[in-house]
Amino acid sequence: MLSVGVKSDKGKVRQRNEDSYCARDNLFAVADGLGGHLAGEVASKLAIDELVRGIEENPLPGLEEFEKIFHQANRQICQLAEANPQYHGMGTTLTAIQILEDRVLLGHVGDSRAYLYRGGELCQLTVDHSLSGELYRKGELSEQEAEHHPQKHVLTRALGTFQEVDVDTSSFRLGVGDLLLLCTDGLHGKVSGEELSAILAERDDPQITAERLVEAALAKGGQDNITVIVIKNDEDELVDYEFSLELDEILEKFQTPIGVS
Ligand code: MN
DSSP: OEEEEEEEEOTTTOSSOOEEEEEETTEEEEEEEESSTTHHHHHHHHHHHHHHHHHHHOSSOOHHHHHHHHHHHHHHHHHHHHHOGGGTTOEEOEEEEEEETTEEEEEEESSOEEEEEETTEEEEOSOOOBHHHHHHHTTSSOHHHHHTOTTTTOBSOOBTSSSOOOOEEEEEEOOTTOEEEEEOHHHHTTSOHHHHHHHHHTOOOHHHHHHHHHHHHHHTTOOSOEEEEEEEEOOSSSOOOOOOHHHHHHHHHHOOOOOBO
């Protein structure tokens, strides 16, 4: 059984919340809009709407079909931006998870993040498509430097900026007791991996966990919009988990575990 907690907060500085999200049935996603003056909000909402529509049309997608929904959303946002001068330059991140029985499909563009908390370890399942993220992966910045880089928020990939976009996808088996966390950079830009780990380690009700995560980001200034989805897999009838090969491959491809509680 999945239990879910969601919290989205405009933070302490911004006038509006340009993040959008969905958490329904087995579909979970966060989107962080760019472009200011309503455009960011429009882009992130459109991405979520297109995702929901895509899943309604095809509730049991394979990974390729899941990726196609991202491309479709990208084209829709591009079209709207081209047709309306006030939306020129808008774009959005989109990090989405679809859970089909014990399979997790993950799609990702931008600098929102997905994490898996399993067996006391927090693993980042996505890479940031940002300038500092790219420099970090090339070895030109340390993790610390990347976290505090002045161009941390400059995205190298987003939906809605080009007709074609590369989408990162992966798939792995959900384990008993797993926690999944989706968040926008309003959370991970403020709260370190160690702190995220410590909050997730409490294994509270997911709604309480989501609220605690948002409070932690607010306590550090809350300069950005903050959106958090926490998904907990409590079902003990599912296949007993082991660190599956596929997950090891994902982690190798993407990131090393950060922080052990
Ligand atoms: Mn943001």
